[in-house]
Amino acid sequence: MKHNFGAGPCILPQEVFQEASQAVIDFNNTGLSILEISHRSKEFEEVVKETEQLVKELLNVPMGYSILFLQGGASQQFAMVPLNLLPENGKAAYLDTGVWATKAAKEAKKIGQVEIVASSGDQNYSYIPKNYQIPSDASYFHFTSNNTIYGTEVFEKPQTSVPTVVDMSSDILSRSIDVSQYDLIYAGAQKNMGPAGVTLVIIKDDLFHKSGRTLPSIFDYEAHAKAGSMYNTPPVFSIFVSMLNLRWLKAKGGVEAIEQENIIKARILYDEIDRNPFFKGTAAVEDRSRMNVTFVMDTPELEAEFLALAKERNLVGIKGHRSVGGFRASIYNALTISSINALVDTMREFEENHQ
């Protein structure tokens, strides 16, 4: 049994894999594979509806928002957000908390004017900037709620009167949020929602066509909303597996229940990092992510040795991103406390080996 701490695409529940595997052979007793059914079939239309309903229910999405399943990942949203929301003469405000936030702003700059309201680039993005000003004449404010590479997370929505857009790719469905505080939420599915290949967008309907630009339909949120995410052939299998995963989350007690589990999982791991003299965390304590736990050692030689031990103990995917180094344990919804314990045990074993 492997403990998959990979940053994404990442672990999903074993029962989801079992059900998905079965549907590749026979979907819903149709005698057909989920891979060969028409996206216009009654059976698949029900899949899309149920997935939408589960998102609505699990995140308490209020009236007046559309839930879309798109393609292209968060990276495509980096372009679609300004295309839909930023008028020719407008200005967008971006918070810079790491590589993905920087990319989002960089892509928006190709479309219109962008102001970076704050950046933690001065300290390798190891903290979340606070006390910055968001210009009240901005068309929208954009931020990234969880920074997978640096292990930081924004738990409180920044205060602003302008429409707020958030990239929640790596922490959506891991904790309760008040959707009504946001105008547009997007997330590549491949962390807590499902497999790669589908992107969730939750958009307030009054944002449609806010930029006033002429857009190809495929980039127009309203075209997708009107078509119920069936403007063109959707990524059938990725949506189906997302549905299975959301069903699992609901059966677990929903976002509120998983949030409690995620808090405990993160606490166990951070406590060990803080206690164990061989390891130290890299992110500012108050901004520590509950999804991606980054930590380092004093010397590269010891790090290599710990990685080798981790591999022996079936811990997968804990090598840190090259821009931070050391280790990164991604502890998404489907990662169990027993996997957390396996990592902590390995850290203690390492400590004992060196005493």
Next chain:
Amino acid sequence: MKHNFGAGPCILPQEVFQEASQAVIDFNNTGLSILEISHRSKEFEEVVKETEQLVKELLNVPMGYSILFLQGGASQQFAMVPLNLLPENGKAAYLDTGVWATKAAKEAKKIGQVEIVASSGDQNYSYIPKNYQIPSDASYFHFTSNNTIYGTEVFEKPQTSVPTVVDMSSDILSRSIDVSQYDLIYAGAQKNMGPAGVTLVIIKDDLFHKSGRTLPSIFDYEAHAKAGSMYNTPPVFSIFVSMLNLRWLKAKGGVEAIEQENIIKARILYDEIDRNPFFKGTAAVEDRSRMNVTFVMDTPELEAEFLALAKERNLVGIKGHRSVGGFRASIYNALTISSINALVDTMREFEENHQ
């Protein structure tokens, strides 16, 4: 055993379903599901490389072309093609052979100037226009090689000196083509390449940035080419299943072998349509598609009766598109001759019942 004549997403080989189902539980003996592995893992990088190599080999793609696996389907290509190829002051030439060709032109018109060089809309797209002029100053010429709804197919590349772009979504890999005659070929995977969720693009490298427009990276072919289709998280599972399907095609003897089978399958079915007094084909005989066979009856009552009989005989997906009516048998690569025979037998049974 169902005979799946669905228009797409469509039938793939049973052995592909078996292998895909297995990989959802354990991919390549990694102990991990294909749905939870990193797209940056060595194992998945090899999947992308092999898929690319198989496309290159099966279609004899010459040097100087890039093979890309993108998201968003053919519909996203309707926008990306003009964004990348049509300069602000340029003009694009489109051939109008049906709904999808019309949509491609409509989306391009949002980006620049478009000239429709010919249309078969006057006869409900039941034929392929011939003897039209393609302006020599066009930035490119675009056509759709197979029209799923109307059952027509363009077997000869139209003659022109301008760069040629073709939407081959529904006939790619079903017959030999000379890739060097084209400058850009695109195809949603969900017919003969794989499941929904990935789009194949084969582009001549000297077309990069031909429009001179500033593009978000996600819409820029060169950004995807430079990154080896890993500019952002790719649709992992859809690419993996495409690889399995291309392996199957190679083992069958490749495109040349499947083309011979496809010719025979189409001939058997068209022969029965022409022979059986209850049925008649809708497409001009010289333009009949080998992928989608469209046919009708004299009265709606008889059509309903035949559909009911077809259902009893386990024939799935043969109801025609509403804009043509009657029946459509999609007979893609993975549909076997025994399924063709099952349909023909049912047509004969129907004839006998009414004598």
